[in-house]
Amino acid sequence: MLSSPGPAATGWRLDTGPLTPPRPLRPRQGRVGDCWVIAPMLAIHETDPRRLPSLLSAEDDGTVTVRLPAVDAAIRVDRQMPVVASGAFVAARRDGANPGWVGVLEKAVAAHVAGGYTVLQRGVARFGLELLLGLRVRTLLRLPSAAQILAWRQEGRAITASTHPLSSLLPTAHGPLPRSHVYAVVGADVVSGHVQLRDPTRPGRVLAVDARTFGRGFLSVDVTPPLR
Incomplete structure (x- = not known):
C-alpha cells in the first residue's frame, strides 16, 4: 500500500462509489502530473472502453486486484484515494464521477512504478501504453498525416501525441x-487536415488542430497495434 497521498493531497478518503459501472465514463487526469498514464488510459478507452476496467x-x-498486462505479478490496492483538506478527490477519476476503476488503476501504476504518486509525475506515453496493454508500441518522431491517423483509428489503434517544452507558444x-x-x-479530418485530440484534464471536449499547429506543437506520436 502507498504511505503518501502525493504532493497534491493532504490525506486519504475511501471511494465508496461504483468501481466498474456499466456506463463507460472517460478517464480524467487529476492534480497528479501523470498525463503519460492518463492520456494512454483515455486513448485506450476511446478505442476499447471495456478493456481497462476488465x-x-x-x-x-x-x-482490488489489478493485473497489469506488462507486470508479472498482480497488484492489490485499496480504494483509499488522495484528497485535499475539504475531502475532494484530487487524483484521477471517471469524468464527472467518483475515482472508480480509473483511480484504482492509477494507484496500482503508482505502486508498481515508484511506490508513490510523486514519482508518477515523470514518464513517457509509450511506457504508459505498454504498461497498460502489455504490447509493443511504436514511437514516431515524424508526425503522421491526418489520413494516416484516420486509417489507424479505423484499424482500432490507440494513439497518443506529446507536446514539447515550447508548445505553449502555439x-x-x-x-x-x-x-x-x-x-x-x-x-482526423482528411479534407481539412485537422487532427482531433482529447486532453486528459478535460476529456469531454475535442480539440481540433490544423496540420501546421500539429506539426509545430507536437514532438512525437505513439501508436499501438490494433486493439479490436
Whole structure:
C-alpha cells in the first residue's frame, strides 16, 4: 500500500462509489502530473472502453486486484484515494464521477512504478501504453498525416501525441498548448487536415488542430497495434 497521498493531497478518503459501472465514463487526469498514464488510459478507452476496467477484480475485503498486462505479478490496492483538506478527490477519476476503476488503476501504476504518486509525475506515453496493454508500441518522431491517423483509428489503434517544452507558444481554440503534455488522438479530418485530440484534464471536449499547429506543437506520436 502507498504511505503518501502525493504532493497534491493532504490525506486519504475511501471511494465508496461504483468501481466498474456499466456506463463507460472517460478517464480524467487529476492534480497528479501523470498525463503519460492518463492520456494512454483515455486513448485506450476511446478505442476499447471495456478493456481497462476488465483488468480489475474486486475482493471480499474491499481491496482490488489489478493485473497489469506488462507486470508479472498482480497488484492489490485499496480504494483509499488522495484528497485535499475539504475531502475532494484530487487524483484521477471517471469524468464527472467518483475515482472508480480509473483511480484504482492509477494507484496500482503508482505502486508498481515508484511506490508513490510523486514519482508518477515523470514518464513517457509509450511506457504508459505498454504498461497498460502489455504490447509493443511504436514511437514516431515524424508526425503522421491526418489520413494516416484516420486509417489507424479505423484499424482500432490507440494513439497518443506529446507536446514539447515550447508548445505553449502555439495558440489553439482551447488556449495555448500545454508544454510537455500528452493528449489522446481520437480522429482526423482528411479534407481539412485537422487532427482531433482529447486532453486528459478535460476529456469531454475535442480539440481540433490544423496540420501546421500539429506539426509545430507536437514532438512525437505513439501508436499501438490494433486493439479490436
